[in-house]
Amino acid sequence: MSVVEITDLSFSYEKQTVLENIDLKVEEKDFLAIIGPNGGGKSTLLKLILGIYTPKKGNITVLGKMPKHSLTQIGYVPQNTNVNTDFPIKVIEVVMMGHVEGKRPLFGYGKHEELCALGALEKVGMDDYAQTKIGSLSGGQRQRVMIARALCTHPQILILDEPTSSIDITGQKEIYELLKTLNEHITIIVVSHDISVILEYANKATHINKTLSYHDISDKKQTFHTHGKDEHFCEIELLQMLGAENCDTCEEEIPTWRQKP
């Protein structure tokens, strides 16, 4: 059974069609990268998978159920976690928000919820900061906390919306290394602008601009094919044009390339 299965999906905001005839299958322990231009529908697709929006046409199942019924199985890290940094809140409290309603004590948080949150913080290497105010963390640290919040329910799928857009380069690398480790047990879907990520960490990539095209890049050599005619201009091909054909064999070269302004 596929973890996420989307068939013939279309979605529009009022009259503007954002997504058209999307078909996508995500298998267990995939690391799927979603790329595409701004306004191309990437975030909308995530929100459909999360059940925030319902499709106008077509079908989505997550772990064989409607997205809304799989809430506890999906961990979500939203875009732009730098908002509201003045908010007086401790790291541990942010992580505990990840728990879904259900068994809860009459007041506040239960002991098991706190332990679970600490466990999640440990997984992302932030357990020393549990009592720190969230506003005093760096962008990269805050992003780790948000990942911990998403891990709180022990999800089978982790969905991230541009997790590194506001983080410095070393921080970005650390986040992706973390995702790689998590990927040993969890399916990961990530929206990203960062091309090198796709080559280094993802095993599948889709390009979304209203419609979807799909690449299996688990065997990276095969990815570098020439695309037909008037189809989309995909970042993977862009990289190819930049002369990075060998990037699956030369691991050292990618970080150097990435640091160029």
Added chain:
Amino acid sequence: MMEALQFEFMQHAILAGILVSFAAGIIGSLIVVNRMVFLAGGIAHTSYGGIGLAVYFGLPIFLGASIFAVGAALLIAALTLKKRHRMDTFIGLIWAVGMAIGVIFVDLTPGYNVDLMSYLFGSILAVSSEDLYFMAGLLALILFIVTFWYRDILAISYDSEYAALRDVNVKFFYTLILVLSALTVVVAIKVVGLILVIAMLTIPVYIAEKLSNSLFSMMFISGSIATLFTLLGLWTSYTYNLTSGASIIIVSAVSLGIFLLFNKKVIL
């Protein structure tokens, strides 16, 4: 000052100051972190409509103002939940219409000239025993709701989109915060008046925000700071024979200025 304490009106004023300050500290924290300051201002002014209606129909002022303010809060909640980007327009509209209703009904009341100034700038020296019960009841209600639903209120205040994904009823708690704000505004009108109420809901909170690392401590610190300001303002007002509501606000504002001066690092 000490001899003033034997007067019942002064004892009432101090009690009312403490009760209302704590309510304002707690609710003010929620208003500030949820970026609802303008909303609270709108509700404060709208509640003047309730005062006018209460005067006209001969109802207790608190009751009339509360019902009207809660109605306004529900209306604002419904409108802003639907069209968030038009929020400022709706608030401006409800603000003005509420006040207009109040003025008209006071006009229509035969042979009775209500002291408008006491509602605009507060009348903490005229707090009755019934007022005190109302204030104490409200503070108890606020304390109960905030403790019982702390995690939900925290979740929607910090990140409402994520809270929705975690099955928290965002609309319900958003409305609840607005309704509690409306009730708090009504009791604060007695202390500082409806024009100055916004300062009471924001100045102590702004200071507390810098000093706290959780929403709970922010509420507690704001409540304590607000109490301090209210009592200092009351003392200033009594000593120099000044309007009490305005004195409380000026004391708060000057204290905020001093705090910012000594806390440059925290702010920048």
